[in-house]
Amino acid sequence: MNWSAQAIRDASRAGDYGRVVNLARTAAGVSQKQLGEACGISQSAVSRMESHGTATYNMTLLARAATHLHIPPRLVGLADHTAAHATHVDGTEVERRNFLAGAAAVATAPALAALPAHHGHSGDGQAATLRLATSAFRRMDGSTPSRHLTEPVLAHLRLTQTIASETEHEDQRARLAAVGSEAASLAGWLAWDMGDYGSARTWYGNAIKTARRAADPLLAAYQLGSLAQFEAHAGNAAQGLDLVRAARRQLGDGRPAIAEAWLCTVEALAHAAAGDSGAADTALAGAERSAERIAIEEPPPWPWVFTFSESKVAACRLSCGARLGLPNWVFGAQDAAGAVLSSRHDKQRALLILDVASGHMAAGRLDGAFALATRAVETGLRYRSGRIVERARALRRAYTSATPPKVVRDLDERLHGVYL
Template structure:
């Protein structure tokens, strides 16, 4: 497929490479290409995916790995001609490639599910892959297939889950460029929904996607946008009528506010989440909300209340049943999560004995960006204990991760750690750290 300009070619073509922030512009031109338009018009959605995949210089194996399918399954998808497709698989592939859903027949309710053995196997593999990679709180799809609205909700949930799956290995800025149009599509479909039941299902889907947008904005260091998205997630959850989802989103906003230093607001949101669920809240909700409460007390400088909340959270976590927690608490919350929370609280309170934990397993959980933030908390603990060199050796490692993933949140946390050291003649490890930090522009 011909490029709009020679300078827009990718690496290996003899001209300069495509900056990722121009991908959206480039694709907007490509959608007008005759081959893609004709394939979409005739309903050959597999061909649409094949053409875009090739344009992205992506192999079938790479696309399959990203969405939980085998190479042969992707090959079958692309060669189906005008036959019908699984909406789940189409939604996942188009979301990963950044294809507007209308070009693969999703915006108007097409295509219909095509039930055969291969599709069922591939769908199970994809959904299983998404569910098995929950390093952050992942909101997965409810069994929601009654009527056209239910089918739309299920299809729209899959890209959100796929994007969350990519969060641990993809810069948030890149993911955010894909999530925003996904949110607009959800809003558009919700606006045309008929009946309260369909609107409620779609509102829940919108809440999940808005929460993801908030998480990505937070990681980019854009706290204003993060707060707005989390607020939208709470409102959409209320509209959906799902009490568990509403409490979860209120707790997520509380967690954000606690990390932002707004302890009073975080405590208020945590109490609100408990009130939503009443006395019948699931045990995992209690354990998690107690950890969020501890963060809020730490943000307010209240060591005693933070310690009390952490103790209660650990007791609740140790008593959790082995049964899978109810949606949306699909992530595992155990004592190791409380240990990590105690490290963060200790860093905020300047308590070295809280930060320097012996529970190494708890401090190595999560994906690279989460570990980097925890390492910076540990670095703060070393500083509080007077161990400057070890603190900045750790901080440098975490900063490198922040630069690799273009995480504004990690970089800003690294700057906060640096500000805690005031000395006229810093050692070499600090000077090296400063040199690296001062050259970071995300």
């Protein structure tokens, strides 16, 4: 897209940012429905935004659209920041931490510009700013080794805790506790990626306790679901299902569609870990029904930084099929899960590729299985992801022939001597 094109410039100068989005979307070959799914809104909401003219915009949704379409922030009225002097991260660990902290600040800048002015206590603005920094770190996770992110995230958590301890007002402490809960959950996610299950459980437990102190039922349910997801992937089906039930009790019957859709997928993974394909299928059907309602409830409520779509439900079915040894589930869900398989979150994509590899293995297609596994391992080594490497090792252990073919030996050679 030529961002200096006359039509783009004229629309931007006039404040017709919806027109800018329309031109960028059309040039990228993206439909309104696809953009809506990426932004967590309906197709009609995208249409309304594009025809909004020069009226006041919902800057949060505008920022999402701009990010997905790679529109320079200044063209849609958002702050434009550049990360000068930060093109390489080859120095010391301190330099890496400084770079990542700076990168998070750059990532949050457009969203900060969209925040309303606060006329009450300064703690309101502090919590919002810290929350956006957490969101920025979460977005960086897809393309940054967890070992590089851990220290900046823990420093961010310590800062949040320090500010909360010095705050006099109870309502501000509750808001800051919510921010601390999400930062602790992110620390758990990073530990999980590094293969440190003990630390992951500790951080997820802290996230749940802090969310309860914040008196935020949706956040508490989210953190219970996050720990349930971890336990389901670890093979602890009973614990995963208990945590999903606790999350649902926390929310009651009026839970948002995005929460129910996500919890249904976590429940499905736990049933798959227990080897119960029927219960997993029922949970996935519930996820599909709830996913259809998400676009009606726009925008997705915090703490959902990322959108949840029918494509993610399909990706969950694929993962369940891999765990259950059902190649028909794996291959049947591949097309619908295409958006996740082609996402920019490299580590998550590699894990899903390993699930596809498991489907090939269950179908007796060794060449396809181990070729995909070797490709996923390359990503795991690039990001030093213990979770990816261990999943690949688990797939290798499932093949027990004394005379493995070359494609299996290639994976063995790649895994040999790997210490993360």
